[in-house]
Amino acid sequence: MRRIFICAVSLLMAAIVVSCDEKQAALDELRDMAKELNDNAENMKAEDWEQAAIVYANIDSILSANDYTEEELKEIGRLQGECL
Numbered sequence: 184m185r186r187i188f189i190c191a192v193s194l195l196m197a198a199i200v201v202s203c204d205e206k207q208a209a210l211d212e213l214r215d216m217a218k219e220l221n222d223n224a225e226n227m228k229a230e231d232w233e234q235a236a237i238v239y240a241n242i243d244s245i246l247s248a249n250d251y252t253e254e255e256l257k258e259i260g261r262l263q264g265e266c267l
Contacts, residue, residue, distance in 0.1 A: 185227060185230075185231035188219060205245060205249065206251070209245040209249065210251075210255065212264070213266070216238065216239065216262075219264040220265070221265060226240055
């Protein structure tokens with residue numbers, strides 16, 4: 184189950200790279216990841232967390248490469264806190 188999630192998120196990350204709206208797509212991916220982690224944290228194994236950390240780092244690098252409004256930055260900070 185976790186491997187499917189990680190593969191799906193990885194594919195979505197690849198889509199972000201080629202997306203016209205990379206900025207919004209990265210924010211959407213962070214929202215999805217925060218929700219997924221909140222919903223399934225107690226069932227995740229160490230290897231699942233390692234994969235999630237890799238995906239999170241990819242999302243974070245895309246977020247860092249874009250400019251966001253103050254409101255978006257607040258949401259990003261909140262979502263990052265949920266993921267961590």
